[in-house]
Every structure is written in structure tokens, then in C-alpha cells.
Amino acid sequence: xxxxxxxxxxxxxxxxxxxxxxxxxxxxxxxxxxxxxxxxxxxxxxxxxxxxxxxxxxxxxxxx
Amino acid sequence: xxxxxxxxxxxxxxxxxxxxxxxxxxxxxxxxxxxxxxxxxxxxxxxxxxxxxxxxxxxxxxxxxxxxxxxxxxxxxxxxxxxxxxxxxxxxxxxxxxxxxxxxxxxxxxxxxxxxxxxxxxxxxxxxxxxxxxxxxxxxxxxxxxxxxxxxxxxxxxxxxxxxxxxxxxxxxxxxxxxxxxxxxxxxxxxxxxxxxxxxxxxxxxxxxxxxxxxxxxxxxxxxxxxxxxxxxxxxxxxxxxxxxxxxxxxxxx
Numbered sequence: 346x347x348x349x350x351x352x353x354x355x356x357x358x359x360x361x362x363x364x365x366x367x368x369x370x371x372x373x374x375x376x377x378x379x380x381x382x383x384x385x386x387x388x389x390x391x392x393x394x395x396x397x398x399x400x401x402x403x404x405x406x407x408x409x
Numbered sequence: 410x411x412x413x414x415x416x417x418x419x420x421x422x423x424x425x426x427x428x429x430x431x432x433x434x435x436x437x438x439x440x441x442x443x444x445x446x447x448x449x450x451x452x453x454x455x456x457x458x459x460x461x462x463x464x465x466x467x468x469x470x471x472x473x474x475x476x477x478x479x480x481x482x483x484x485x486x487x488x489x490x491x492x493x494x495x496x497x498x499x500x501x502x503x504x505x506x507x508x509x510x511x512x513x514x515x516x517x518x519x520x521x522x523x524x525x526x527x528x529x530x531x532x533x534x535x536x537x538x539x540x541x542x543x544x545x546x547x548x549x550x551x552x553x554x555x556x557x558x559x560x561x562x563x564x565x566x567x568x569x570x571x572x573x574x575x576x577x578x579x580x581x582x583x584x585x586x587x588x589x590x591x592x593x594x595x596x597x598x599x600x601x602x603x604x605x606x607x608x609x610x611x612x613x614x615x616x617x618x619x620x621x622x623x624x625x626x627x628x629x630x631x632x633x634x635x636x637x638x639x640x641x642x643x644x645x646x647x648x649x650x651x652x653x654x655x656x657x658x659x660x661x662x663x
Contacts (some may be wrong), residue, residue: 350453368454374463375454376496383491401453403492405462407435408450408478409425409563409592409612 348399357396362389364400374405411608413585414533416552420445422632423474423587425612434621441625446472448503451493474535476503481516483523490527498622502527504536513563515539521547528552537589555584557610559564560585560591561603568597572604579605582621595631602635
């Protein structure tokens with residue numbers, strides 16, 4: 346199991362790209378951190394999410 | 410022209426996108442302000458939904474300035490800025506490190522630590538700061554590309570509570586000074602510019618006005634008027650009157 350945006354989820358052993366496929370993401374304005382480190386977009390295809398990882402997937406919202 | 414870091418702007422009004430009732434009103438307000446830069450925030454994608462914000466900003470051809478709103482520590486703010494850099498492909502960041510939920514006032518020590526780290530990491534840092542001339546100087550010395558003092562707390566609409574501090578910040582700054590937070594209506598924006606600010610950043614004053622698009626126009630005009638007045642050189646304030654009509658030649662009616 347992993348923690349995806351604060352909730353338990355399946356996804357350990359998957360790449361970041363594999364994880365994101367399920368989320369129907371927009372093309373731009375998205376970023377990912379795994380265990381408080383940013384995973385650059387160029388590494389999404391190779392970065393494997395470890396067991397127990399805390400994954401944050403963020404996007405743009407309105408804000409001052 | 411307003412120059413921040415390596416970019417120049419014709420508009421001196423930066424628009425925060427928070428608080429607009431919907432994206433159509435946001436788009437119309439962007440148009441009415443003629444702004445060239447707008448702020449956005451980052452949130453978890455499942456909570457935020459996908460509302461087409463990026464599309465609206467792309468269509469408006471405005472520069473996106475990501476913020477670190479909601480961060481209480483330097484660590485969180487730095488990580489959020491790095492996520493924003495990845496998401497928006499910009500190294501510009503509006504750095505906010507908040508010390509308290511109720512006032513949303515900046516945490517000065519965490520802010521300075523985060524600013525130093527982000528400058529070192531290659532960011533163009535625009536910090537939201539207290540109206541403290543010493544802290545503003547420290548942020549400038551840390552390499553920030555501008556300083557953005559508050560007029561009063563975020564969303565309060567209380568205007569500029571300490572115009573003397575703002576004037577001191579302007580007097581000593583060698584980077585642009587942008588009034589960030591507190592603008593409630595046009596006169597607040599005009600006053601900030603008359604005090605020598607280089608630009609205004611506002612969200613709530615426009616987004617939460619009864620007619621956001623009309624207020625967007627009002628704040629654009631006020632910002633331009635205040636800037637023009639600053640450079641026109643105002644008359645000094647006097648306690649007593651100074652006649653504008655000459656005394657000589659006044660007829661007498663003995």
C-alpha cells in the first residue's frame with residue numbers, strides 16, 4: 346500500500362507514470378512528490394513508487 | 410514599464426485568481442485589469458477537481474505566478490515552490506509562509522529562511538512580507554527579485570494601515586515594491602502607488618466585489634492614476650491655506 350494524496354491506495358511497485366494513468370490528468374499544470382521529494386516529469390516513466398510511500402499529486406487551483 | 414528580474418511589464422496590476430465565483434468572471438476580470446501576471450495555487454488533484462483554470466490562463470496569455478499559500482514552514486514552502494516549478498515550468502514564485510490562521514500574517518523567520526533557500530535553488534522569489542522595512546531589506550539582501558509588503562491582512566480590505574512603513578520600504582528598496590494584500594477599493598491602490606509602490610497585487614478586492622469586472626476596471630485606473638500622480642510630484646501638505654489667486658491688484662471699495 347501507499348498513501349496517495351492522504352488516502353491509502355494501491356500503487357507500490359508501479360512507476361509514477363503508471364500511477365498517474367488512473368487519475369485522468371490534464372496535460373499541464375501537474376506535479377508529483379514522493380516522500381517529500383519532487384519527481385521531475387522526465388522521471389515519471391522510470392521512478393518506481395516504493396511500499397509505504399507518501400505520494401502527493403498536485404495541480405493548479407485559483408489562489409491569491 | 411515595470412521590470413522584475415529579467416522581465417518587463419506594461420501593467421502594474423498583478424491579479425490573484427482566488428475567490429472568483431467562476432472562471433468566466435475570472436477571464437473577464439483579467440481582461441478588464443489588462444494584467445500580464447496572475448497568481449495560482451497548488452492543491453491535491455483529487456480535492457481540487459479539474460476546472461480548466463490552466464486553459465483560461467493560457468487563453469489570456471498571462472504569466473503564471475505560482476504561490477505557496479497555506480504553507481506554515483520554510484520546508485513546506487520550498488517543496489511547494491519546487492512542485493510549482495515542475496507543474497508550471499516557471500522558476501518564479503510568490504513566496505508565502507504564514508504564521509497564523511486567523512491573521513494570515515507572514516512568519517518572518519521562516520519566510521527569510523525559505524527565501525534564501527529558493528534563491529540558492531535558482532528561483533525568482535517574490536516574497537509576501539510584513540510591512541517591516543528591516544525585513545524587506547533582509548529579503549532584498551537575500552536575493553529576492555521584489556518585495557511584496559502587505560497593506561493589511563489578506564482579504565481584510567482594510568487598505569494600508571501603516572503608510573509610513575510602506576514609504577520607508579519604498580525609500581530603501583533597490584528592487585520593485587509590490588503592495589500585496591489589504592486593497593479594498595480603488596483609493597487603496599492609488600495610495601499605494603502614490604507612496605511609491607511599483608505595482609499592486611490584489612485578489613479579493615476584485616474577486617469578492619459585487620461586480621468584479623467593474624472593480625477590475627476601477628483598480629486598473631486607480632493604479633495608473635496613483636503611479637502618474639507619484640511621478641507628477643504632489644504639492645506639500647500645509648496646515649494653512651496658500652492662496653492660488655494673487656493679492657496684488659485687489660480693488661478696494663473704501
